[in-house]
Amino acid sequence: IGRxxxxxxxxxxxxxxxxxxxxxxxxADGGTRTASITxxxxxxxxxxxxxxKDRLIPAIPIKDHVAAVSCGIFRGAPVxxxxxxxxxxxxxxxxxVLTGKGGIIEIQATAEKEPxxxxxxxxxxxxxxxxxxxxxxMQKRALGLG
Numbered sequence: 001i002g003r004x005x006x007x008x009x010x011x012x013x014x015x016x017x018x019x020x021x022x023x024x025x026x027x028a029d030g031g032t033r034t035a036s037i038t039x040x041x042x043x044x045x046x047x048x049x050x051x052x053k054d055r056l057i058p059a060i061p062i063k064d065h066v067a068a069v070s071c072g073i074f075r076g077a078p079v080x081x082x083x084x085x086x087x088x089x090x091x092x093x094x095x096x097v098l099t100g101k102g103g104i105i106e107i108q109a110t111a112e113k114e115p116x117x118x119x120x121x122x123x124x125x126x127x128x129x130x131x132x133x134x135x136x137x138m139q140k141r142a143l144g145l146g
Contacts, residue, residue: 004037004066004097005044007105013061019047030087034068034095038135041066042142049143065100067135071124073116078123080131092116096128100136 005021021043023036045062052060072082072090079086087093094109109121140146 001033001036001040004068004105005040008041008062008064008066008099009044009048010061010063013057013059014048015057017057019044021047030082030084031070034070034097037066037068037097038139042139045139045143064103065136065139066097066105067100067132067139068095068097068106069128069131069135070095071127071131073120073124078120078127080127092120092124094121094124094128096125096132098128098132100132102129 001021001023021040023040023043025032025035028035045060048057048060048062051057069080070082070087071078071080071094072087073079073092074082074086074090076091079090082090082093091113092109092111094107096104097106098104107125109116109124137146
């Protein structure tokens with residue numbers, strides 16, 4: 001989670017500081033790590049905005065948003081945000097961590113039964129991009145940015 005968040009922070013502006021983001025997922029039905037990354041970004045942004053307001057740093061050192069989703073192939077079809085039952089029975093399980101501009105931070109994909117094809121992977125990536133676009137919009141609204 002920390003590695004994903006660090007990729008969108010200008011560490012030179014942050015300086016020698018360390019920020020700890022502790023994530024507790026209160027209600028989970030699969031995807032706890034992806035929820036922690038997506039929510040953790042909001043907490044990080046709020047922390048950095050407060051530091052900038054208090055003039056501990058000269059500006060909010062966020063280069064882009066970051067969010068994460070789970071996707072998979074379930075019963076032969078690509079699915080976004082697998083729930084626990086779908087995840088347990090999925091033919092392919094994947095997690096995508098992307099920036100708001102579509103940059104790839106992390107992709108983890110595993111075939112559970114049979115290898116998956118490039119076209120199936122591309123379908124999952126497309127779903128992930130769409131889902132992350134929605135999550136970034138929600139992050140912006142939560143932060144009062146749009």
